[in-house]
Amino acid sequence: MKFHTRKWVKPEDLNANESLFGGRLLQWIDEEAALYTIIQLDNERVVTKYMSDINFVSAAKQGDIIEIGIDVVKWGKTSITLSCKVRNKMTHQTIISLDQIIMVGLSESGLPKIHGKTEIEYIKDRIEEND
Numbered sequence: 001m002k003f004h005t006r007k008w009v010k011p012e013d014l015n016a017n018e019s020l021f022g023g024r025l026l027q028w029i030d031e032e033a034a035l036y037t038i039i040q041l042d043n044e045r046v047v048t049k050y051m052s053d054i055n056f057v058s059a060a061k062q063g064d065i066i067e068i069g070i071d072v073v074k075w076g077k078t079s080i081t082l083s084c085k086v087r088n089k090m091t092h093q094t095i096i097s098l099d100q101i102i103m104v105g106l107s108e109s110g111l112p113k114i115h116g117k118t119e120i121e122y123i124k125d126r127i128e129e130n131d
């Protein structure tokens with residue numbers, strides 16, 4: 001699993017227990033999944049279709065640096081299934097894990113669009129191909 005994104009837990013991210021608010025964490029995960037999907041499907045119109053059980057394993061507190069990891073579980077026809085783990089950058093303790101996040105790529109008319117992708121691609125390779 002590649003951990004692309006780091007976040008710094010700030011006062012505005014906390015719940016009443018003074019630990020990281022779950023809604024904020026899910027917002028960060030959803031954004032990371034969307035960015036990952038936009039890049040992989042080469043399509044800016046993507047939506048979150050489904051998220052599996054969400055397991056909040058441990059809490060993060062103010063000042064913690066956390067990192068968000070995403071992996072591809074399955075390439076569908078119009079969808080991509082991702083897994084996600086968020087961990088403490090310093091201790092690698094898991095904060096949350098999701099086995100399945102299903103993202104769907106849409107056409108301009110807002111319908112599921114066949115993407116034809118079957119493996120992870122890197123932007124630098126796409127750029128080199130087009131040079």
Ligand SMILES: CC(C)(COP(=O)(O)OP(=O)(O)OC[C@H]1O[C@@H](n2cnc3c(N)ncnc32)[C@H](O)[C@@H]1OP(=O)(O)O)[C@@H](O)C(=O)NCCC(=O)NCCS
Binds near residue numbers: 102
């Ligand atoms: C995403 C959306 C266009 C899909 O429409 P749909 O009628 O379910 O379309 P389809 O049945 O063709 O399914 C599209 C893909 O989603 C998958 N899918 C649909 N329902 C699913 C479910 N309940 N669980 C898992 N995957 C599902 C299908 O397997 C298919 O994948 P594939 O083409 O790779 O095999 C529609 O459900 C939608 O607009 N949902 C709201 C999305 C949204 O607003 N998200 C929050 C904001 S980003």
